[in-house]
Amino acid sequence: MAPAQAPLLNIEHLTMRFGGLIAIDDLSFAAHRGEITALIGPNGAGKTTVFNCITGFYTPSAGRLALAHSATTTPGAVEALTDSGHRWNETNRGGLYLLERMPDYEITAKAKIARTFQNIRLFTGMTALENLIVAQHNALMRASGWTLLGLIGAPTFKRAEAAAIARARSWLERINLIHRADDPAGDLPYGDQRRLEIARAMCTGPVLLCLDEPAAGLNPKESLELNTLLRTIRDEHRTAILLIEHDMSVVMEISDHVVVLEHGAKIADGTPEEIKNDPAVIAAYLGVEEDEEATAEAALDRVTAKKEQRQ
Amino acid sequence: MTTPAPSTNTATGADTAAEPSAVSRALKDALKTALLVIGLGTPIILIQTHQSGAGVTLEWRFGLLASLAALAFASRLLWLLFIGPRIAARPATSITDKVPPATRVWIKRAALVFVLLYPFIALGLAGKGGAIKWIDNFGIQLLIYVMLGWGLNIVVGLAGLLDLGYVAFYAVGAYSSALLAKTVGLSFWLCLPMAGILAAFWGILLGFPVLRLRGDYLAIVTLAFGEIIRLVLINWVDFTGGYAGISGIPRPTFFGLPFNTSDNGFAAFFGIPFSPLHRLIFLFYLALALALLTNYVTIKLRQLPIGRAWEALREDEIACRSLGIDTVTTKLTAFATGAMFGGFAGAFFAARQGFISPESFIFMESAVILAIVVLGGMGSQIGVAIAAVVMIGGTELLRELDWLKEIFGPSFDPTQYRMLLFGLAMVVMMVWKPRGLISTRAPSISLGEAKAISGSFVKEGHG
Numbered sequence: 102m103a104p105a106q107a108p109l110l111n112i113e114h115l116t117m118r119f120g121g122l123i124a125i126d127d128l129s130f131a132a133h134r135g136e137i138t139a140l141i142g143p144n145g146a147g148k149t150t151v152f153n154c155i156t157g158f159y160t161p162s163a164g165r166l167a168l169a170h171s172a173t174t175t176p177g178a179v180e181a182l183t184d185s186g187h188r189w190n191e192t193n194r195g196g197l198y199l200l201e202r203m204p205d206y207e208i209t210a211k212a213k214i215a216r217t218f219q220n221i222r223l224f225t226g227m228t229a230l231e232n233l234i235v236a237q238h239n240a241l242m243r244a245s246g247w248t249l250l251g252l253i254g255a256p257t258f259k260r261a262e263a264a265a266i267a268r269a270r271s272w273l274e275r276i277n278l279i280h281r282a283d284d285p286a287g288d289l290p291y292g293d294q295r296r297l298e299i300a301r302a303m304c305t306g307p308v309l310l311c312l313d314e315p316a317a318g319l320n321p322k323e324s325l326e327l328n329t330l331l332r333t334i335r336d337e338h339r340t341a342i343l344l345i346e347h348d349m350s351v352v353m354e355i356s357d358h359v360v361v362l363e364h365g366a367k368i369a370d371g372t373p374e375e376i377k378n379d380p381a382v383i384a385a386y387l388g389v390e391e392d393e394e395a396t397a398e399a400a401l402d403r404v405t406a407k408k409e410q411r412q
Numbered sequence: 413m414t415t416p417a418p419s420t421n422t423a424t425g426a427d428t429a430a431e432p433s434a435v436s437r438a439l440k441d442a443l444k445t446a447l448l449v450i451g452l453g454t455p456i457i458l459i460q461t462h463q464s465g466a467g468v469t470l471e472w473r474f475g476l477l478a479s480l481a482a483l484a485f486a487s488r489l490l491w492l493l494f495i496g497p498r499i500a501a502r503p504a505t506s507i508t509d510k511v512p513p514a515t516r517v518w519i520k521r522a523a524l525v526f527v528l529l530y531p532f533i534a535l536g537l538a539g540k541g542g543a544i545k546w547i548d549n550f551g552i553q554l555l556i557y558v559m560l561g562w563g564l565n566i567v568v569g570l571a572g573l574l575d576l577g578y579v580a581f582y583a584v585g586a587y588s589s590a591l592l593a594k595t596v597g598l599s600f601w602l603c604l605p606m607a608g609i610l611a612a613f614w615g616i617l618l619g620f621p622v623l624r625l626r627g628d629y630l631a632i633v634t635l636a637f638g639e640i641i642r643l644v645l646i647n648w649v650d651f652t653g654g655y656a657g658i659s660g661i662p663r664p665t666f667f668g669l670p671f672n673t674s675d676n677g678f679a680a681f682f683g684i685p686f687s688p689l690h691r692l693i694f695l696f697y698l699a700l701a702l703a704l705l706t707n708y709v710t711i712k713l714r715q716l717p718i719g720r721a722w723e724a725l726r727e728d729e730i731a732c733r734s735l736g737i738d739t740v741t742t743k744l745t746a747f748a749t750g751a752m753f754g755g756f757a758g759a760f761f762a763a764r765q766g767f768i769s770p771e772s773f774i775f776m777e778s779a780v781i782l783a784i785v786v787l788g789g790m791g792s793q794i795g796v797a798i799a800a801v802v803m804i805g806g807t808e809l810l811r812e813l814d815w816l817k818e819i820f821g822p823s824f825d826p827t828q829y830r831m832l833l834f835g836l837a838m839v840v841m842m843v844w845k846p847r848g849l850i851s852t853r854a855p856s857i858s859l860g861e862a863k864a865i866s867g868s869f870v871k872e873g874h875g
Contacts, residue, residue, distance in 0.1 A: 158734075206733045206737055209733075209736030218734070223731070225727060226727055226870030227720075228857075228858065230858065235735060238735060242721075248716055252709070282858070286869075302735075
C-alpha cells in the first residue's frame with residue numbers, strides 16, 4: 102500500500118476470546134477516509150464485539166488496530182510505534198494511535214472515534230441541548246481551566262461555552278430537533294432519539310463515527326432521512342463512518358465498502374455490488390435456520406429489486 | 413391514643429364511599445393486616461419481661477396488642493376506602509409545577525430574608541432566654557444538616573454514587589480541625605480550609621477502591637469506610653483521645669475578638685454588655701455563610717462541564733465513556749467535592765461544640781443525611797433544604813412536646829419516638845412522593861425558557 106493511501110483505521114489480525122469462546126477470529130480489514138464502511142453479518146457474527154474492540158470497551162485478545170489521522174504517514178511508522186510501547190504518537194503531520202492499548206474514553210478524546218449504541222444510550226433526564234453539550238466535555242473542561250476559571254466566570258470559558266452552544270444548535274437544526282432543544286431526551290420519539298445520539302457523537306468532533314444499527318426500528322421515511330444525514334456527515338464533515346446494519350436498503354444504498362462477518366471471521370470484503378453477488382455471503386445469509394431464511398431472502402430480493410429499478 | 417371502633421368505621425364506609433364488594437374486600441384486607449400485627453406483635457409486644465431479683469417475671473399485655481391490632485385494622489380500612497382512592501385520583505403534579513416562576517423567585521427571596529433576620533426574629537419573639545434554644549438547636553444545628561445534605565447531594569444526587577459513609581468526612585473535618593487547633597495552635601479560620609482539604613483528600617482515598625463498584629456494592633464499601641474511620645477514632649487513643657474525645661477546642665473569634673467577658677473581647681470592644689447570645693448569633697451567621705457558599709458553589713458547578721459530567725455519569729456511565737469523559741476523575745472529583753463540604757461542616761461543628769467524640773459520627777448520622785437527600789429529591793438544592801428543616805426541625809420539636817406527659821403520664825418521653833416517627837415519615841414520603849419533595853430536575857442550560865424535567869426521565873444512578 103502506498104503511503105499516500107494509508108487507511109484511516111487499519112485492523113490487523115484482531116482476535117477476541119471470551120474464555121473458551123472465540124468471538125472474533127483473526128479479522129483484518131480497513132476503513133478508509135471519506136468512506137462509509139458497512140459491517141454486516143448474521144446475528145451473533147461478532148459485529149458489535151468488533152465495535153467494542155475499536156472503541157476500547159473491550160481489550161482485544163490479540164491484534165493491532167491502528168488509526169492514522171493523516172493520510173500521509175511515513176512507511177513503517179505503525180511498526181515503529183508498536184515497537185516503542187507507546188499508545189500513540191502525535192506529530193505535526195497528524196496523530197497515530199494504537200487503539201488496542203488505549204482505554205475507551207481516551208479513544209474518543211484523543212484518537213477521535215465516536216460511537217452510538219445498539220440500544221440507544223442518551224442521557225434521558227437531560228435535555229437534548231445538554232446531551233450535545235456534555236459531548237463537548239473535554240474542550241469545555243480545558244476552557245474552564247479544569248473548573249477553576251469557570252467558577253470565576255472567566256471570559257475564555259464564556260466564549261468556549263458560547264461556541265459549544267452554537268455547535269449544539271447547528272446540529273439540532275440539522276437533525277430537525279431545534280424546537281425540542283429544551284425537552285428531556287427521554288421524552289423524544291424513538292427516531293428522534295436515534296438522530297440525537299448520532300448528533301451527540303458528532304459533537305465530539307470525530308474522524309471516525311461508529312454506528313451500531315442506526316436504522317433499527319426506523320420507519321422507511323426515517324430510514325431515508327438517516328441515509329441523507331449519514332451522507333452529509335461523510336461529505337461535509339469529512340468524517341468516515343463505520344456502520345453495523347441489518348437493513349440492507351441502508352447498507353447497499355450508502356456504503357462505499359462492505360465487510361461481511363460470519364462466526365467472527367471475515368467471509369467477504371468489497372463494494373456493495375461485489376458483496377451482493379458473492380456466493381459465500383449468499384450462503385451465509387441463506388444457509389441459516391428456516392425461520393430466518395425467509396427474512397434474509399426477502400432482504401436480498403428487496404435490494405436486487407431496488408437496484409434494478411434504478412438501472 | 414383513642415382507637416376508633418372498627419364497626420362504626422365500616423358502617424360509614426359501606427353507606428357512602430364504595431360498592432359493597434369493595435367494602436368487603438377492604439374488610440378482608442384490613443382483617444389480614446390486623447392478624448399480621450397480632451402475629452408480629454406476639455413475640456415483641458405481647459410478652460414483656462421484668463427483672464425481679466434473681467428471676468424474670470413475664471407480663472402479658474393482651475390489651476396493648478389488641479388495641480394495636482384494632483388500630484391497624486381501622487387505619488388500613490381508612491386507607492383502602494378513603495385516603496388511597498383519593499391519592500390515586502389526584503393528578504401527578506409536582507409542587508414546583510403549580511408555582512409560577514415569578515412567584516418562585518419571590519418565595520426564594522422571602523425565605524432568604526427570613527433566614528438572614530432569623531436570630532433577631534427569634535430574639536424578638538422568645539426573649540433573651542428563650543432565643544438561645546431557637547438560634548442554637550433550630551438555627552445552627554439545622555444549618556449544619558442543610559450543609560451536610562447539600563454536600564452529600566453532590567455525590568448522591570448529582571453523580572448518582574450511593575454513599576452510606578458520608579459521616580466519615582464530617583468526622584475527618586471535625587477531628588482534623590480540632591487537632592490542628594489544639595496541637596499546632598492554628599486559628600479556626602486556618603483550620604476551616606485545612607479541614608476541607610483534608611476531607612477532600614480522604615474523599616479521593618475512598619474514591620479509588622470504589623471506582624469499579626456500583627450500586628449495592630458501592631453502598632456497602634462506603635458504609636464500611638464510615639465505620640473504619642469511627643473505629644480508628646475510638647481506638648487510636650493517643651491521637652484522638654478515644655471515647656473521651658477532644659475537649660477545649662478553641663472557639664472561633666470575630667476577626668480576632670473572642671466572645672468573652674475580657675477587656676479585649678467582642679462585647680467590650682463594641683461597648684455593649686456581654687451576652688452569650690453574641691457568640692450564638694455569630695455562629696449562626698457563620699453557619700449560614702458556609703451553607704450559602706456550599707449552595708452557591710454547587711449551583712455554579714452544575715452549570716460547568718464538571719457538573720454536567722457528574723449528572724451524565726448518573727444518567728449513563730457507558731455513554732459518558734463513549735463521549736471521551738474520564739469517568740475515574742469525574743467520580744473522584746464528585747467524592748472530593750462532596751467530602752470537602754462535609755469537612756467544612758465538621759470543622760464548624762467542632763468549633764461550635766468545643767468538644768467532639770466518636771459518638772457524634774455514628775452510622776445513624778450518615779443515614780439521617782442520606783434520608784434528607786432522598787426525601788428532598790435527589791439533586792434538588794431547595795428540596796434538600798426543606799427536607800433538612802422538616803426532618804431535623806421535626807425531631808427537635810419533639811423536645812417541645814412535654815405537655816403530652818399530661819395525657820400519657822409522667823414516664824412518657826416524646827423524644828424516644830424520634831426514630832419511629834422518622835421511619836413513618838420515610839414510608840409516607842415514599843408512598844406519597846417516591847422521588848422526593850422536589851422530583852423535577854432543572855436543566856443546567858437552555859436555548860429558550862428552561863422547563864423542569866419530570867423525575868420519570870431522570871435516572872437515580874447505579875453507583
